[in-house]
Amino acid sequence: MRYAVNCSLLFTEVPLLERPAAAADAGFTAVEFWWPFATSVPSDAEVDRFVTAVGDAGVQLVGLNVAAGDMPAGDRGLVSWPGRETEFADTVAVIVGIGERTGCRAFNALYGNRLDGVDPQAQDDLGAANLALVAEAVAAIDGTVLLEPVSGAPAYPLCTAADVLAVLDRVGAPNTGLLADLYHLAVNGDDVDAVLAAHADRIAHVQVADAPGRGEPGTGELPLARQLDALADRGYAGWVALEYKPATTTTEGLAWLPREQRAAVQPA
Ligand SMILES: O=C(O)C(=O)CO
Numbered sequence: 001m002r003y004a005v006n007c008s009l010l011f012t013e014v015p016l017l018e019r020p021a022a023a024a025d026a027g028f029t030a031v032e033f034w035w036p037f038a039t040s041v042p043s044d045a046e047v048d049r050f051v052t053a054v055g056d057a058g059v060q061l062v063g064l065n066v067a068a069g070d071m072p073a074g075d076r077g078l079v080s081w082p083g084r085e086t087e088f089a090d091t092v093a094v095i096v097g098i099g100e101r102t103g104c105r106a107f108n109a110l111y112g113n114r115l116d117g118v119d120p121q122a123q124d125d126l127g128a129a130n131l132a133l134v135a136e137a138v139a140a141i142d143g144t145v146l147l148e149p150v151s152g153a154p155a156y157p158l159c160t161a162a163d164v165l166a167v168l169d170r171v172g173a174p175n176t177g178l179l180a181d182l183y184h185l186a187v188n189g190d191d192v193d194a195v196l197a198a199h200a201d202r203i204a205h206v207q208v209a210d211a212p213g214r215g216e217p218g219t220g221e222l223p224l225a226r227q228l229d230a231l232a233d234r235g236y237a238g239w240v241a242l243e244y245k246p247a248t249t250t251t252e253g254l255a256w257l258p259r260e261q262r263a264a265v266q267p268a
Contacts, residue, residue: 001228002264003257004030004062006207006243010250017049020057026254027262032063032106032241040067040078040091047094051101061104062239063146063205066134067091068110076153077110079134080127082118088130092137099141106205106239108146108179109134111167113155120157128170135173146205148179151187159188161195165202177204181243186222187211196227200234209244216244216253239264 005011005028007019014022016036023031036050054061067087069075078088095107111127114120135145147164150156158164161178168176180203185192196203208228210220217224228240246253254262 001232001240001261002030002238003262004028004032004239004241004264005262006033006063006241007031008034008036008065009243009245010253013250017053020054020059022250024057024059026251027259028059029263030060030062030239031057032061032239032243034065034071035067035091036064037067040087041094047098051098054102061098061102063106063108063241064095064098064104066095066107066109069112074153074155075113076150076156077112079109079130080112080123081115082122082126085126085130089133092134095134096137096141096143099138099143105138105141105143106146107134107138107143108148108205110150111147111156111158113153114157115155124167124170127167131167131171131176132173135171135175139173139175143175144204145173145176146179147176148181149184149188149190150181151184160190161185161199162190165199168202178202179205179207181207181209182222182224182227183207183209183211183214183244192227193230196230196234200231200236203231203236203238205239205241206231206236207241207243209242213247214245215247216242216256218256219247 005023011019011022068077078084149158149164164178208224210217210222
């Protein structure tokens with residue numbers, strides 16, 4: 001497996017711009033981030049600092065979340081949020097620029113919560129249009145748009161792999177894929193083994209955490225090692241990102257993954 005580490009949930013002991021170097025020190029060569037800026041359209045200087053932090057650390061950025069609103073307040077994406085279309089288009093332009101400069105090619109576009117008083121059909125119509133927009137934009141850099149089922153967000157409508165695949169089928173863009181977060185899928189009650197068996201070819205990125213608790217593998221009850229083996233057997237050769245909340249410290253929590261398995265090379 002080719003592992004990457006999510007620097008929005010791990011290495012939070014140090015400031016965000018120091019995390020790529022912390023990941024490199026721990027033996028990783030690939031990182032991913034949730035949207036790393038306070039606003040959907042950061043200044044050029046903020047983008048420069050982020051790109052420089054990744055480059056100076058010598059790690060590869062292999063996944064980046066598109067701006068998703070105020071995540072600590074509960075927002076989970078702008079894709080299906082009427083009234084924020086211009087902001088979404090502007091932030092897409094920023095991710096394309098970051099992709100050009102870093103080589104990042106996978107962009108996780110969180111779909112967005114259902115909104116009080118807004119017709120779900122209208123949200124889904126906008127969601128399809130915005131996903132088509134971001135897919136077309138990142139196609140220019142050979143990028144892929146990831147769509148993810150999320151747990152712990154009661155108003156987020158995409159809970160299962162089937163929910164995500166139905167949206168992607170509607171969008172119809174070739175450069176989209178399922179982000180199979182094995183934790184979110186399991187917590188939402190999806191049949192993860194069946195998803196991996198039926199849809200390995202549509203999985204463009206994988207994330208792992210154990211459940212309950214969203215801690216590192218081994219802290220819960222999920223059969224993650226077996227499921228990753230099943231994915232490999234079915235030809236999945238993409239990234240597996242560690243996207244969990246370390247039970248104690250990041251370093252202690254990494255004991256489950258021997259250092260020699262942390263470095264990765266880019267999948268062909
Ligand atoms: O909101 C979450 O839990 C996520 O995994 C975002 O990517």
